Amino acid sequence: MQSRFIGLWGVVLSCVLVAGCATGPSHPALAGAQLPELIPVRDFVASRQSTGGYRVSPDGQHIAWFGTDGVVPAIWIQSVDDGDAKAFRIRARSIRFSADSRWLGITADPTGDENTRIYAGPVEGPGTDLRELMPAPRSVAHFSEAVEGSGDFIVTSNQRDKKVFDLYRVNPAGGAPVLLATNPGNVSWWGVDVSGQLRVRARLQGDQTLLESPGAEPGTWQVVTQRSRWETLNIFGLHDQGRKAWALSNRGRDKLALVRLDLTNGAEELVYASPDVDLDNVTLSRRTREPLVAYSMPGYPARKVFDPALAARLSALAGYQPAEVLVTSADYTDRVLTVAVATDRGTRNYLLRDGQEPKFLGENRLSLISKDLAPTEPITFTARDGLPMHGYLTLPQGVVQQQRLPMVLLVHGGPWARDRWGDGATSRAMQQFLANRGYAVLQVNYRGSSGYGRAHMEKAMGEFAGRMHDDLIDGVRWAVERGVADPQRVAIYGASYSSCMA
Missing domain, CATH: 2.130.10.120 (Prolyl oligopeptidase, N-terminal domain)
Known part of the structure; x- marks a missing residue:
């Protein structure tokens, strides 16, 4: 009986989450924006026409x-x-x-x-x-x-x-x-x-x-x-x-x-x-x-x-x-x-x-579904200890910068991996899904990320939950100071190693 009860609530919770994914953005900064129509969740995860x-x-x-x-x-x-x-x-x-x-x-x-x-x-x-x-x-x-x-x-x-x-x-x-x-x-x-x-x-x-x-x-x-x-x-x-x-x-x-x-x-x-x-x-x-x-x-x-x-x-x-x-x-x-x-x-x-x-x-x-997707641009900023940082920023279609948008800090796992600009990025569908729902999406290749040389990776030694985490906070501060992010509406999302960061 208990397992049936838990299973029923699991179905109810799933329905609630899916329904939430179909809800349009309501943040004040998006009130006058010419946003594209919401893309159905299924189009981000599967398509019989995809090859x-x-x-x-x-x-x-x-x-x-x-x-x-x-x-x-x-x-x-x-x-x-x-x-x-x-x-x-x-x-x-x-x-x-x-x-x-x-x-x-x-x-x-x-x-x-x-x-x-x-x-x-x-x-x-x-x-x-x-x-x-x-x-x-x-x-x-x-x-x-x-x-x-x-x-x-x-x-x-x-x-x-x-x-x-x-x-x-x-x-x-x-x-x-x-x-x-x-x-x-x-x-x-x-x-x-x-x-x-x-x-x-x-x-x-x-x-x-x-x-x-x-x-x-x-x-x-x-x-x-x-x-x-x-x-x-x-x-x-x-x-x-x-x-x-x-x-x-x-x-x-x-x-x-x-x-x-x-x-x-x-x-x-x-x-x-x-x-x-x-x-x-x-x-x-x-x-x-x-x-x-x-x-x-x-x-x-x-x-x-x-x-x-x-x-x-x-x-x-x-x-x-x-x-x-x-x-x-x-x-x-x-x-x-x-x-x-x-x-x-x-x-x-x-x-x-x-x-x-x-x-x-x-x-x-x-x-x-590319006509309704958002562009991504490379960004750079300086961490608090002077280390150059690289990453990517995706803004919803129909909005301009300096609008203090709700933002998701989308963190890659590894940590010996990196976020990328192209379609080969592991979180590309999630990134575009969030942007389609009205969120700015920030990705930071924090110290320890691969792709930027040995020195950048080795600066993560002894810095788990230390300067590696500071790099993410510094990225959020950069977005707030630039007028991209609403400091009261910032979320963090991660899986694998990045779930620890989240």
Whole structure:
């Protein structure tokens, strides 16, 4: 009886909260504002028309993307020339094609317990059956690399020992996984090149991570270089028969930069760095394995395009507004690309083919309602101890500054994370929902946030509930002094680490 009583009150409370979400703003500062109509809550969280995550096959003949089949989450595949499409009905986390373009690899968490599983389905033909590639109960598997000249994938799995990940080669067409390397208990990463060869590994030893390459004798390893627990060395794009790789590194510097890493001696050659912030990621050419684009987020998005012709094509997609223009996949010739154009009001996706106009592929749920969403601007202020602070301010449409609006301080978790301007921000839907209801939304990348270099992160040491919290208060004071926020109507919202701040 008691459980029924509690359950009834839970339903009543949910109804009250949803009803409150449909109530328009009533703050005096908004009385004369030309606010847009309230967007239904459902449009912020789900849409059957929403699509994203587009990928082109290595042969340039097919595209795959995230969408829905009816009301069921699905991964779709279709010819680039708009042939018959088919759907794999699965709630996926990520997708990737095999190197021979015959198979689509899918990562999913079907039970919601973070035990991610990996599957493969055929690209050609009407079949939509998926084969699980590492079918061990209560284990985790991830794709590592697609092997050139075959349909095989290199994957990692903890099916042997739940504490560590071993390295396997799997054939989507069938057969048992082939064990390539057994984890001795302290290997945190396996480095495999596109030929499927194991070239390097990262092994933990105390507070150091040792980068090791295979030794002269089978089963032996030799140290190439090392990094401390306070440094970052994210390695990708192994090439030159495993002698070189690309990496985002802050060894010997404050901010993550793109370097070419020599895997024979650990030397780094600096290729590109932002003077203001860490680099976020880098897209490599499929054809040459050289960098195509490097991305960063100093305020509005920034990109360094290494090919002038490609730079012009990407700028044309962005137009005259700030945008994060992401090359999300390419065929083997780099002549067929999928590109995501992300703004503070959603993401639109395009297919780029040499000699043809960009082809619009689809857009996500925020982009579908973008005309009623609010713009976000980067802001800076100085904390009470003189440390520069960066963040973002979103004001409701139809209002101007200096109106002392009700404001929500929307705090990111982590703390080793950051708020971003583009649609990739984890709280973007919440931010736009609040702005649509008449709130100003302030986001602060307080000390300890990632993206602004090691020094900014390390200033959080010993400052939990101390200066990290002061940074948030200083941000609110900045908004009040600027006339943006009503000091009597400020709320704070957070989840994970930021729930502690709230």
